[in-house]
Amino acid sequence: xxxxxxxxxxxxxxxxxxxxxxxxxxxxxxxxxxxxxxxxxxxxxxxxxxxxxxxxxxxxxxxxxxxxxxxxxxxxxxxxxxxxxxxxxxxxxxxxxxxxxxxxxxxxxxxxxxxxxxxxxxxxxxxxxxxxxxxxxxxxxxxxxxxxxxxxxxxxxxxxxxxxxxxxxxxxxxxxxxxxxxxxxxxxxxxxxxxxxxxxxxxxxxxxxxxxx
Amino acid sequence: xxxxxxxxxxxxxxxxxxxxxxxxxxxxxxxxxxxxxxxxxxxxxxxxxxxxxxxxxxxxxxxxxxxxxxxxxxxxxxxxxxxxxxxxxxxxxxxxxxxxxxxxxxxxxxxxxxxxxxxxxxxxxxxxxxxxxxxxxxxxxxxxxxxxxxxxxxxxxxxxxxxxxxxxxxxxxxxxxxxxxxxxxxxxxxxxxxxxxxxxxxxxxxxxxxxxxxxxxxxxxxxxxxxxxxxxxxxxxxxxxxxxxxxxxxxxxxxxxxxxxxxxxxxxxxxxxxxxxxxxxxxxxxxxxxxxxxxxxxxxxxxxxxxxxxxxxxxxxxxxxxxxxxxxxxxxxxxxxxxxxxxxxxxxxxxxxxxxxxxxxxxxxxxxxxxxxxxxxxxxxxxxxxxxxxxxxxxxxxxxxxxxxxxxxxxxxxxxxxxxxxxxxxxxxxxxxxxxxxxxxxxxxxxxxxxxxxxxxxxxxxxxxxxxxxxxxxxxxxxxxxxxxxxxxxxxxxxxxxxxxxxxxxxxxxxxxxxxxxxxxxxxxxxxxxxxxxxxxxxxxxxxxxxxxxxxxxxxxxxxxxxxxxxxxxxxxxxxxxxxxxxxxxxxxxxxxxxxxxxxxxxxxxxxxxxxxxxxxxxxxxxxxxxxxxxxxxxxxxxxxxxxxxxxxxxxxxxxxxxxxxxxxxxxxxxxxxxxxxxxxxxxxxxxxxxxx
Numbered sequence: 001x002x003x004x005x006x007x008x009x010x011x012x013x014x015x016x017x018x019x020x021x022x023x024x025x026x027x028x029x030x031x032x033x034x035x036x037x038x039x040x041x042x043x044x045x046x047x048x049x050x051x052x053x054x055x056x057x058x059x060x061x062x063x064x065x066x067x068x069x070x071x072x073x074x075x076x077x078x079x080x081x082x083x084x085x086x087x088x089x090x091x092x093x094x095x096x097x098x099x100x101x102x103x104x105x106x107x108x109x110x111x112x113x114x115x116x117x118x119x120x121x122x123x124x125x126x127x128x129x130x131x132x133x134x135x136x137x138x139x140x141x142x143x144x145x146x147x148x149x150x151x152x153x154x155x156x157x158x159x160x161x162x163x164x165x166x167x168x169x170x171x172x173x174x175x176x177x178x179x180x181x182x183x184x185x186x187x188x189x190x191x192x193x194x195x196x197x198x199x200x201x202x203x204x205x206x207x208x209x210x211x212x213x
Numbered sequence: 214x215x216x217x218x219x220x221x222x223x224x225x226x227x228x229x230x231x232x233x234x235x236x237x238x239x240x241x242x243x244x245x246x247x248x249x250x251x252x253x254x255x256x257x258x259x260x261x262x263x264x265x266x267x268x269x270x271x272x273x274x275x276x277x278x279x280x281x282x283x284x285x286x287x288x289x290x291x292x293x294x295x296x297x298x299x300x301x302x303x304x305x306x307x308x309x310x311x312x313x314x315x316x317x318x319x320x321x322x323x324x325x326x327x328x329x330x331x332x333x334x335x336x337x338x339x340x341x342x343x344x345x346x347x348x349x350x351x352x353x354x355x356x357x358x359x360x361x362x363x364x365x366x367x368x369x370x371x372x373x374x375x376x377x378x379x380x381x382x383x384x385x386x387x388x389x390x391x392x393x394x395x396x397x398x399x400x401x402x403x404x405x406x407x408x409x410x411x412x413x414x415x416x417x418x419x420x421x422x423x424x425x426x427x428x429x430x431x432x433x434x435x436x437x438x439x440x441x442x443x444x445x446x447x448x449x450x451x452x453x454x455x456x457x458x459x460x461x462x463x464x465x466x467x468x469x470x471x472x473x474x475x476x477x478x479x480x481x482x483x484x485x486x487x488x489x490x491x492x493x494x495x496x497x498x499x500x501x502x503x504x505x506x507x508x509x510x511x512x513x514x515x516x517x518x519x520x521x522x523x524x525x526x527x528x529x530x531x532x533x534x535x536x537x538x539x540x541x542x543x544x545x546x547x548x549x550x551x552x553x554x555x556x557x558x559x560x561x562x563x564x565x566x567x568x569x570x571x572x573x574x575x576x577x578x579x580x581x582x583x584x585x586x587x588x589x590x591x592x593x594x595x596x597x598x599x600x601x602x603x604x605x606x607x608x609x610x611x612x613x614x615x616x617x618x619x620x621x622x623x624x625x626x627x628x629x630x631x632x633x634x635x636x637x638x639x640x641x642x643x644x645x646x647x648x649x650x651x652x653x654x655x656x657x658x659x660x661x662x663x664x665x666x667x668x669x670x671x672x673x674x675x676x677x678x679x680x681x682x683x684x685x686x687x688x689x690x691x692x693x694x695x696x697x698x699x700x701x702x703x704x705x706x707x708x709x710x711x712x713x714x715x716x717x718x719x720x721x722x723x724x725x726x727x728x729x730x731x732x733x734x735x736x737x738x739x740x741x742x743x744x745x746x747x748x749x750x751x752x753x754x755x756x757x758x759x760x761x762x763x764x765x766x767x768x769x770x771x772x773x774x775x776x777x778x779x780x781x782x783x784x785x786x787x788x789x790x791x792x793x794x795x796x797x798x799x800x801x802x803x804x805x806x807x808x809x810x811x812x813x814x815x816x817x818x819x820x821x822x823x824x825x826x827x828x829x830x831x832x833x834x835x836x837x838x839x840x841x842x843x844x845x846x847x848x849x850x851x852x853x854x855x856x857x858x859x860x861x862x863x864x865x866x867x868x869x870x871x872x873x874x875x876x877x878x879x880x881x882x883x884x885x886x887x888x889x890x891x892x893x894x895x896x897x898x899x900x901x902x903x904x905x906x
Contacts, residue, residue, distance in 0.1 A: 015698045017698065017699060017702035017730070017733075017734050017737070018698060018701060018702050018705070020702070020730065021701070021703075021704075021705035021706045021730070021734075022705050024705065024706060024709040024727060025705045025706070025708055025709040027709070028708075028709040028712035028713050028716075029712055059694075086693065086694045086697040086698070086701075107697045107701050108697065108700060108704060109704075111704055111705050111707075111708030111709070112708055112712070
C-alpha cells in the first residue's frame with residue numbers, strides 16, 4: 001500500500017500496546033504509519049529519502065528518544081519528530097525542542113489532538129520536500145544557461161531595461177531580446193517576476209544574481 | 214641597704230606588695246597549695262639594685278680598715294719613738310754614771326797612789342781605801358802599783374799573771390800605757406784584754422807624782438763584766454741588755470745572758486774610757502705587751518672581718534635571692550602566658566561559692582570582665598535564666614562535694630545573649646595546711662560540638678526523611694509510568710473506535726478486535742495495581758510478644774538527647790506491672806518517638822517552664838494504653854479533621870506522614886490512635902493496643 005516515497009508516520013515505542021493502539025488510531029484518521037519496537041531498529045532501517053514524521057517515546061529500554069533524534073539529525077534528516085513522554089518535565093522538553101523536535105506531548109494526551117499534530121508535521125515535511133525538489137529543478141535549469149544568458153538573467157533580475165542591458169553588455173537590443181526569450185524558455189517562466197519567484201522559492205536567488213559589474 | 218629587701222622578702226612575704234601580687238598571679242597553677250586567691254593585678258617590675266648600694270659599704274669598710282691600720286701603726290710608731298727617747302735618756306744616764314764611777318776610782322787611786330809607792334806600810338786609811346776600791350761594785354778587780362821603772366811593787370790582791378791568756382800574757386800591765394800616762398801626767402786607760410774565764414779586762418794607769426817627780430804608776434784592773442754587771446742598777450738591767458763590744462763588733466761582756474732581739478730598739482755609744490774602739494751597746498728588752506689596746510685593736514679587726522664576711526654572705530644571699538626571683542619571674546611569665554593562652558576556662562570558688570579567681574579564657578567564654586566576676590555569688594550573671602534551678606542544683610551539688618568525674622554539662626549565657634554549652638570539671642582547692650578552701654573548675658566550651666552534633670542529627674533526620682521521600686517518589690513515578698502505558702493504549706484504542714463510529718463506516722469485526730485489546734490493557738492496569746498491593750502487603754509487622762513498658766523506655770532513651778537539647782521536661786509514669794503486647798517492637802517504638810517528638814514540636818513557642826511532656830502507660834482491662842500529653846498549642850478544628858490525612862502537616866519541615874503511619878501501625882496491631890485536648894492545655898494522644906493473650 002505504501003512505497004518508499006509515500007510520507008509515513010513512524011511510531012517508535014517499546015510498548016507493544018501503545019504501538020498497536022496508535023497505529024489503529026492513525027489508521028482511523030487515514031494517516032499511513034509504520035511501527036518500530038526500538039530506536040535502534042528504526043535507525044538501522046532508516047533511509048535518507050524517507051518522508052513523513054516520527055512519533056517517539058522519550059523513555060525507552062535501550063536508546064532514548066532524544067539520542068535517536070540526535071543521530072537522525074546527524075545523518076541530515078529533517079523529518080519532524082514528535083516526542084511523547086509519561087514523565088514530561090520542563091528541562092527535558094526544552095532540550096528536546098532545542099534539538100529540533102517538532103512537538104512534545106505529555107501522557108495522557110488527547111488522541112485526536114495528537115493526530116492533528118502529526119498531520120501538521122506531515123504538511124511541514126511536504127513543504128520541506130517541495131522546496132527541496134524545486135531547488136533541484138531550478139538548479140538543473142540554471143545549468144542549461146550559457147554564460148551570456150546568465151549575465152543577461154542577472155541584469156533582468158536587477159530590474160534593468162533591455163536598452164540598458166544592451167548598453168552594459170555592449171550588444172544590440174535585438175540580441176538582448178533573443179537572450180531574454182531563451183532564459184525565460186529555459187527556466188520555464190513567462191515573466192521576470194515569475195523567474196524571481198522561482199529562484200526565491202528554491203533558495204537560489206542570490207546565486208543566480210551575481211553582481212552586474 | 215640593699216639587703217633589707219631580701220630580708221623583708223624572706224621574713225614577711227605578706228607585707229610585701231609585689232610579692233603578694235605575684236603570688237596571686239600564680240594562684241591558678243599553685244592552687245592545690247594556695248591559701249588565698251587574691252585578685253590578680255599588674256605585676257610591677259622590681260627596680261634594679263643601684264650599684265652604689267654595694268659599693269658604698271665596701272668602700273667605707275676599706276677606708277675604715279685603712280684608718281684603723283694607720284692608727285695602729287701610728288700608735289706603734291709613737292710608742293717606739295717614746296721608747297727610743299727613754300732609751301737614749303737611760304743610756305746617757307748610764308754613760309754618765311759609768312764615767313762618774315771611773316772618775317771617782319781614778320781619783321781615789323791617785324790619792325792613795327803616793328802612799329802606796331812611798332810608804333812601806335800602809336796607813337789604815339789607805340787600807341780602807343784599797344778595800345773600798347776593791348769592792349765588787351767599783352768594778353776594780355785588782356790594784357797594782359809600779360815603781361818609776363815600771364816594776365810591779367805590789368798588788369792587791371796579789372795574783373799571778375796566770376789569769377792572762379794569749380798575747381796579753383806578760384804584757385800587762387803595759388809599759389806603753391805606762392809611758393803614755395807618765396808622759397801626759399794623767400790617768401790613761403789601756404786596751405781591753407781577755408783573761409781566763411772568758412772575761413775581759415782593761416787597766417787604768419794612774420801616774421803618781423810627788424811634787425813634779427814621777428814616782429810610779431798605780432794600775433787599776435777593771436773587769437768589764439764586773440763593771441757592767443755590778444755597776445748598773447736593777448731597773449736598768451731589767452729594761453735593757455747592756456753589752457760591750459770590741460772594735461770588731463764581737464761581744465766581750467754582757468749584762469745579761471738573755472739575748473735581746475737584734476732588730477729591736479738599741480743604742481750604741483763608744484765606751485770611752487777605756488776607748489780603743491770599745492762600744493757600749495744598750496738594747497731594750499721587748500716592752501711588756503700592753504694588752505688592752507692590743508685587745509681593742511684585735512677586736513676591731515675581728516669585728517671588721519666579721520662585718521666584711523657577713524656583708525659577703527649577705528651579698529651571696531641577695532644574689533641567690535635575686536637569681537631565684539628572676540627564675541620565679543621567668544616562671545611566672547611562662548605560667549601567665551600559659552594561662553593566657555589556655556582555651557580552657559578556669560574559675561575558682563571559695564567554699565561559699567563566691568568566685569575568687571577567673572582566667573582570661575573564662576572571661577572570654579562568658580563575656581564578663583574579671584572585675585565583674587570576682588566576688589560574684591550565685592546565681593552567677595552568666596547562668597542561663599531559663600535553667601537557673603538546674604544550674605543552681607548542679608552548683609550546690611558540687612559544693613556539697615558530689616563531683617562527677619566525667620564532668621557536668623551546663624548551659625551558660627554569654628553577656629551578649631548567646632548561649633554556651635560548657636563541660637565543667639571540678640576539683641577541690643586544698644591549701645598548704647591540707648584544708649579545703651574552695652573549688653577549682655575548668656570549663657570546656659563545647660557549644661560547637663553540641664551544635665555540630667545537633668546539626669548532624671538534624672541532617673541525618675532530614676536525610677532519612679528525604680530518602681524516604683525519594684523512595685516514595687520513585688515508587689510513585691514508576692507506578693505512574695506503568696499505569697500510564699495501558700491507560701494511554703486504552704485511550705488511543707477508544708479514540709480510534711470513536712473516529713470509526715463518527716465516520717459511519719463500522720466494521721464490527723474490526724471493532725470487536727480493538728475492544729478486545731482495550732479489555733486486555735485494562736486487565737494489564739489491574740495487574741499493576743495488584744502488584745503494588747502485593748508490595749505493600751510484604752511490609753507486614755513482625756509480631757512478637759513484648760513488654761510495652763520496655764518498648765517505651767527504649768523509645769525514651771532514643772529521644773532523650775533531643776529532649777534535653779530542647780529544654781523539655783519529660784515526666785514518665787509507666788505501669789508497674791509488665792504490659793505484654795503482641796506487636797512489632799520497632800513499629801511501636803516508631804509510634805512512641807513520633808508522638809513525643811510531635812509533642813515537643815507543639816511546645817516550641819511555649820515558655821521553658823511549661824515545656825512538659827508526660828508519658829504514661831497503663832492497662833485498662835484487656836486494653837493497654839500508652840499516652841503522651843503535651844502542653845503545646847493544641848489542635849484546632851480544621852487540623853483535627855485532617856490530622857491523620859497523608860501529607861497533612863503544620864510543620865515547615867514536616868512530611869505529613871507521621872500520624873498517618875502511626876495510625877496505620879495502630880490499625881495493623883488491632884489497636885487505635887486517638888487524641889483529645891489536654892485539660893492543662895495542649896493535647897493528649899492515646900494509643901491503645903490489645904493485651905497479648
